[in-house]
Amino acid sequence: MRRKIAYPLLALGMTAGATLTVASPASAHGYVSSPPSRQALCASGAVSDCGQIQFEPQSVEGPKGLKSCDGGVSQFSVLSDESRNWPAKAVGSSVNFSWVLTARHKTSTWDYFIGGTKVATFDDGGAQPAAVVNHTVDLSKFPGRQKVLAVWNIADTANAFYNCVDLNIGGSSSSTPTTAPTTSAPTTAPTATTPPSATTPTKAPATTAPTSTTTAPPAAGGSAWAPGVSYKTGDVVTFNGVRYQTRQSHTSIVSWEPSIYTLALWLPL
Numbered sequence: 001m002r003r004k005i006a007y008p009l010l011a012l013g014m015t016a017g018a019t020l021t022v023a024s025p026a027s028a029h030g031y032v033s034s035p036p037s038r039q040a041l042c043a044s045g046a047v048s049d050c051g052q053i054q055f056e057p058q059s060v061e062g063p064k065g066l067k068s069c070d071g072g073v074s075q076f077s078v079l080s081d082e083s084r085n086w087p088a089k090a091v092g093s094s095v096n097f098s099w100v101l102t103a104r105h106k107t108s109t110w111d112y113f114i115g116g117t118k119v120a121t122f123d124d125g126g127a128q129p130a131a132v133v134n135h136t137v138d139l140s141k142f143p144g145r146q147k148v149l150a151v152w153n154i155a156d157t158a159n160a161f162y163n164c165v166d167l168n169i170g171g172s173s174s175s176t177p178t179t180a181p182t183t184s185a186p187t188t189a190p191t192a193t194t195p196p197s198a199t200t201p202t203k204a205p206a207t208t209a210p211t212s213t214t215t216a217p218p219a220a221g222g223s224a225w226a227p228g229v230s231y232k233t234g235d236v237v238t239f240n241g242v243r244y245q246t247r248q249s250h251t252s253i254v255s256w257e258p259s260i261y262t263l264a265l266w267l268p269l
């Protein structure tokens, strides 16, 4: 919805301290930030040479009913280019999809497809979603590498937003702590070297999850916020002299400054 303005350039023209009050980031809609959708990978720079989509991962909008990664938007066709060898995120069989919305459009449904089969749907009945939306989807019937098409169907327009998320389901390898409830995880359980007398159930092999998840960008101390950075939940940044901590892993883009997305994405400290 709304005009497609090249706001990255527009924003760059603004002076640093400019109060973006009226700004109300136009043309900002939403995308799947975790596991990273293809557009998220482009925005973070994990996949290069994506073209315009890297600046507006939230803009893959097209008519409802499509099954394409690019929403039929020619300038975003790279998203449908399977020759790009999109990296697949290793996840458990229960996956939590996180959407970051910058325009909270009234929503009919959120649909998830694999190979043309609808594997999950969440009906919002026309309600307005929060700025961050999470869905837990059981993908245990689809092990291995899969391309999930996640669709956000808007209630009051004929359009939808499209995301393709490449996953390696059940691929253990730590990956995101995806809260993974039950999930009958391949309990390769480190066969606790603990001696027999296992009287104490030693509540699970310290699932304190090695959150180290490699990548782990610095940011810790509170480096200056910047666009194009893949922030992880809990990261701290400074923006216009104020420190913020992010509530949601996401790739930052111009127009999503902490001062604008306070509460939705960033909590002032």
Ligand SMILES: [Cu+2]
Pocket: 001, 002, 027, 028, 029, 103, 105
């Ligand atoms: Cu919109």
